[in-house]
Structure formats: structure tokens, C-alpha cells
Amino acid sequence: MTENTPAVEKTTQAPEFDLAQLLEAGVHFGHQSRKWHPSMKEYIYMEKEGVHIFDLAKTASQLQLAYDFAYNLGKSGKTLIFVGTKRQAREIIRTAAEDAGALHITYRWLGGLLTNWEQVSKSLKQMLSIEDGLANDRFKGYTKFERVQLEKELARLTRFFGGIKSLKARPDALFIVDSGREKNAVKEATTSNVPILALVDSNTDPRPVTIAIPGNDDAATSIEFMVKTVAEAYKAGKAAKK
Numbered sequence: 165m166t167e168n169t170p171a172v173e174k175t176t177q178a179p180e181f182d183l184a185q186l187l188e189a190g191v192h193f194g195h196q197s198r199k200w201h202p203s204m205k206e207y208i209y210m211e212k213e214g215v216h217i218f219d220l221a222k223t224a225s226q227l228q229l230a231y232d233f234a235y236n237l238g239k240s241g242k243t244l245i246f247v248g249t250k251r252q253a254r255e256i257i258r259t260a261a262e263d264a265g266a267l268h269i270t271y272r273w274l275g276g277l278l279t280n281w282e283q284v285s286k287s288l289k290q291m292l293s294i295e296d297g298l299a300n301d302r303f304k305g306y307t308k309f310e311r312v313q314l315e316k317e318l319a320r321l322t323r324f325f326g327g328i329k330s331l332k333a334r335p336d337a338l339f340i341v342d343s344g345r346e347k348n349a350v351k352e353a354t355t356s357n358v359p360i361l362a363l364v365d366s367n368t369d370p371r372p373v374t375i376a377i378p379g380n381d382d383a384a385t386s387i388e389f390m391v392k393t394v395a396e397a398y399k400a401g402k403a404a405k406k
Contacts, residue, residue: 177235177400178228181393183220189389191379192218194366204366207378216366218378226377227390230339230361231397233375237337238264238401245269245328246391247349248341252384253391257341258327260391264399267335268327273349278356281334291321292329337361337374339394342381344368363390 194216209219246261246268254270261268343362359374370376380386
């Protein structure tokens with residue numbers, strides 16, 4: 165765990181997680197033991213048939229830390245972006261984040277989001293401008309070809325920025341599904357001192373992550389359990405702020 169933490173009110177709200185639920189969701193399955201990262205050793209309970217099995221008591225403990233962190237972000241009015249571009253995570257993340265009033269990136273990490281915010285904010289403004297112009301007939305005098313080009317550009321920008329269109333400044337924290345896959349996001353967050361909560365499998369180095377939640381980052385059931393839990397925490401924090 166790093167010390168990259170935004171100034172938030174600290175409240176303990178996390179529930180006691182039922183290890184049977186974690187087991188049922190398949191959270192306990194890691195990767196093949198030959199592919200493991202040694203820094204995950206403390207979270208591994210055993211090896212079974214060449215596959216690492218996580219210690220779910222430790223997973224639950226880390227999930228409680230992540231829950232409280234997300235809750236306090238919401239309660240303090242801070243921004244949280246859910247990041248996950250693997251196919252089985254995209255819709256889970258989008259649905260949970262939108263329900264919680266959080267932001268999301270599910271298509272591709274936007275290089276410079278944390279390290280070159282000024283340039284990224286220009287692209288966001290461009291997307292919103294085109295969207296507003298098309299919706300309000302501001303481009304009525306344009307040719308059909310020009311309007312089609314604007315629609316194509318809007319579609320492209322929306323793929324990248326649609327989940328963060330309300331972002332006004334650099335985010336306060338990230339929640340990442342598979343920090344190994346999303347290494348560019350991890351690198352930028354580390355460089356920019358932006359805290360990272362992440363679902364981390366046995367083949368990934370947890371050290372760059374602020375709060376690593378050890379668990380299966382491939383199974384949709386495991387991803388859904390973790391994403392929904394952190395999203396619910398953030399949503400509860402926002403409700404407490406109101």
C-alpha cells in the first residue's frame with residue numbers, strides 16, 4: 165500500500181464480507197502457479213492442481229479497506245473512475261459506475277488523463293461541443309458530408325470519453341479491474357500520486373497499488389462482486405454527504 169491518499173473524511177462503514185459468497189463468486193481462483201508474481205505470496209493460501217488459491221480472509225480484509233476508501237471518497241465529494249477494458253468487465257463496470265454516480269473508462273485508457281489533463285480536457289470540451297451542436301441544430305448550415313464527419317468524430321470521442329464526460333478536473337482516485345492489464349493507467353496514477361484501488365490477480369505485482377484486493381480478475385462473477393461492492397460503497401458515501 166502506498167501513501168497516495170486524497171484528503172477525505174475517514175469513516176469505517178465496511179460490512180463483514182461472507183467468505184462463502186466470495187467462494188461462490190469464484191474469487192478464490194488465481195492464475196497458474198508457474199505464472200505467479202512473488203509479491204502476491206502473502207495473499208495465497210495454497211496451490212491446487214497447478215493453480216494458486218487465494219486466502220479469502222485476506223481478500224475480505226482488503227475489500228473492507230477498499231470499501232471504506234470508496235465510501236469516504238463519495239462522502240467527501242471526490243471523483244472516482246472505474247477502469248476496466250477487458251471484454252467481460254466492460255458492461256459490469258459501466259452499469260455499476262453509472263448507478264453509483266461514478267465515472268468509467270471501458271474502451272481504452274486515455275493516455276495523458278492524469279499526466280496531461282489540459283490536453284485531455286480539450287478533447288472532452290470538443291466532444292461536448294459537437295454533441296450539443298448536433299442536438300440543437302447548430303450545424304444546420306453544414307453540408308450532409310460535413311455533418312456525417314461530425315457524427316463520426318462524436319462517435320469516436322464518445323468511445324473514449326463517454327464515461328467521463330462530466331469530469332472537470334483530474335480524478336481523485338481510480339478503481340481498476342486487472343491492474344496488470346491496465347498498466348498504463350497504473351503508471352500514470354503512480355506518477356501523478358493518484359490513489360489506486362484494484363482487483364489484483366496472482367500474476368500481477370500489487371506494490372504500485374494503494375489498496376490491492378487479491379482475487380480472480382478473469383471470471384465475470386468475481387469481477388461483478390468486486391465492482392458492485394466498491395460502487396455501492398461510493399454510492400453510500402455520496403448519499404451520506406447529501
